[in-house]
Amino acid sequence: MVFTGLKCTLVEIEVNGTRGQPALIIIGLPNKAVDESKERVTASLVHCGVKIRSMKTVVNLAPAEVRKTSSALELAIAVGLLQLYGNISWNTSKTLFFGELSLDGNVKKVRGLFSMIMAGKALGIKRVFFPMENIEEVRMIQGIELFPVKNIKEILVYNNKKQPLSFVSSKEEKFSDQGKDEFLSIVGQEQAKRALAIAAAGKHNMIFIGSPGAGKSVLAKAMRSLLPPLSRKESIEVTRVYSIKGISHKGLITQRPFREPHHSSSLVGMLGGGRNLHPGEISLAHHGVLFLDEFLEYPRQVIESLRQPLEVGKITLTRVTGTVHYPARFMLIAATNPCPCGLWYQAPGKCTCSDLEKIKYQKKLSGPILDRIDLQVKLISIDPERFIKSRKIISENNKRPEKDSLEKIREKIYLAQQIQLERQGNSNAFLQYSDLRKLGNIQQQAWELLTSVAEKFSLSNRGYLKVLRVARTIADLEKSHEVTKKHLTEALVYRIH
Ligand SMILES: [Zn+2]
Known part of the structure; x- marks a missing residue:
């Protein structure tokens, strides 16, 4: 074969x-x-x-x-x-x-x-x-x-x-739970954690904008603990891709992939291809997370090439030797500094960038790929003293105060995902404007609020759509049939531009 x-x-x-x-x-x-x-x-x-x-x-x-x-x-x-x-x-x-x-x-x-x-x-x-x-x-x-x-x-x-050499009996794999420790280790950052839960519930892609050391990578890894374990079917799909890439794996891969390719990765490394038409990072992240730290450092071409796989969940590679298709249904989590020096959101006066530099830098963030990123989360690094203090409390009491809340958050996420599947057959991240009008159940007052905000802050059409998608997910997390003004107000927090 x-x-x-x-x-x-x-x-x-x-x-x-x-x-x-x-x-x-x-x-x-x-x-x-x-x-x-x-x-x-x-x-x-x-x-x-x-x-x-x-x-x-x-x-x-x-x-x-x-x-x-x-x-x-x-x-x-x-x-x-x-x-x-x-x-x-x-x-x-x-x-x-x-x-x-x-x-x-x-x-x-x-x-x-x-x-x-x-x-x-x-x-x-x-x-x-x-x-x-x-x-x-x-x-x-x-x-x-x-x-x-x-x-x-x-x-x-x-x-x-005529007898088996050393016949191997099959054994059932246990599904494990990963990213949990990352989630529990995050002190504070309540808004970021909330955003992770919303993203997990509606399969929204997200971007963290914050200074170095604000814990962007830990937050991204924690996403895995909020996504349900891989089903056996998903496990097999993931394992097949790793097998083809020649990455050794022990049995079925049961952990959600977490890939963080460096910004120096080539287009082939990211999308796949080359002489042997190997799968790339986006396929290795299938059913998992693709984390792109220092998002603006990746070549434009690489970033823009992610758009299509993000929409269709797969990639087609063509070379003279043939055409292959690989699955690539991943969640994109991007992270970037807010300005060239990185300190804009920290204490006032720390940032040394001029207004023009800041505007130029943020402009780089716009582009077609942002169409597919529904949540923007502003991160401020937490005060180191407070961080140490809360660590101490945790170790002194030798218990994890947030453990129960993690279980509760997960339950809500699974339920919200079920609601979406029953209502529209896919996740809210894939809803278009017409779907939201038809199936979104958006309260009149919420529409009015959005219209006035859109005018005031000259929100683009696609910005409008993203706010609606996120608001729908927030309502689903509360098992609310309707999207109310309250849901919409929270969704607006995740728009920085
Ligand atoms: Zn700066």
């Missing part, structure tokens, strides 16, 4: 031997890597004491039109040769073999195994032989026989004994 992105294709290997000039020929669009495999397959068989027959041997990889870019086919080719030579006699139908071979017959780790086994299972494959080194990634897969192999010799042993 080979893969291009998340698409896996079964490759059938036919091996034929005829009289003629002794040679090993691999046909069916093999690329260079597969071609080099010839040497490794032959050498590894010789090393394991297999007598290579001197005949013209043709290995056909079908279907021919699929590009075989993976040396992971080597084990399968070797097994085909062993069948031809009569070293093994069992039926290999409905069986997959994965592994790159070393010259001494060792079976080496392959990329994308989890994804390929899941695809094989869907095609009715019964058993899989794969490199022992990959075991942790796949051991929980159920409904398929798994045979980890260290060396090709074990295939010969299996032939004689």
Whole structure:
């Protein structure tokens, strides 16, 4: 089996031997890597004491039109040769073999195994032989026989004994809870915590604007504790992406991804692509959080390229070698300084920037991407003395005063998400103006308030829309059918511009 992105294709290997000039020929669009495999397959068989027959041997990889870019086919080719030579006699139908071979017959780790086994299972494959080194990634897969192999010799042993090598029993994964400690460690910052809860409830993207040291990164990480645990289906989706990227993972990934690519990341690093059409950061953040600190330092092109995936939840990558689709439904949390020196929101007089510098800096923040960021949260770093004091109180009493409140906040968030799904089938962050008019249940007084504020502060149309979306989520958190003036007033707090 080979893969291009998340698409896996079964490759059938036919091996034929005829009289003629002794040679090993691999046909069916093999690329260079597969071609080099010839040497490794032959050498590894010789090393394991297999007598290579001197005949013209043709290995056909079908279907021919699929590009075989993976040396992971080597084990399968070797097994085909062993069948031809009569070293093994069992039926290999409905069986997959994965592994790159070393010259001494060792079976080496392959990329994308989890994804390929899941695809094989869907095609009715019964058993899989794969490199022992990959075991942790796949051991929980159920409904398929798994045979980890260290060396090709074990295939010969299996032939004689007909028993599983070291059959792995599947085990159920426990879903864990992360980000909780981050959330509980945040002292003060009530408005920011409230904003996190609103964002989690309505799947709103958000931006923190505040000075260095205001805890932007801790706040962003805390978001994970407010999102429900990954469902099994989501876990599988996330794990497949990591498997393709070749990031080792222990079993199913059950934690929501949290990615924080540096602002020097390339466009390919962020979106995915390159020669092998690898998934990028946005896909590694699928079902999790993409945190972009120092948001204005990222190249414009990188920032603007996020807009489309943010809207559709996936990315399509095209290169000469083909087209692949990767999921990319992530929550964007951005963070930036309010001005070049970073101290604008701190105590008066600390900021050394001129008004013009401030305006110029904030202007950089506008742009189409901001369309997709509903919440803007102003952060002020808390007084270090107060921070230490409250830490002390927590440790002295050896209890976590906010623990109950975290559970309560979570309950409200889950409930608010349910309300949205029942009402409109998606989250409030995806509502358009017409949806809000139709389904938003916005009280007349709230409309009037918004209109007057919009006039007074010359709120743009998209600013208007964002306030309405956030207000709808605030109402949902309170299980309120209608959006009232109070909800709207709070939503207006999350607009800085
Ligand atoms: Zn400044």
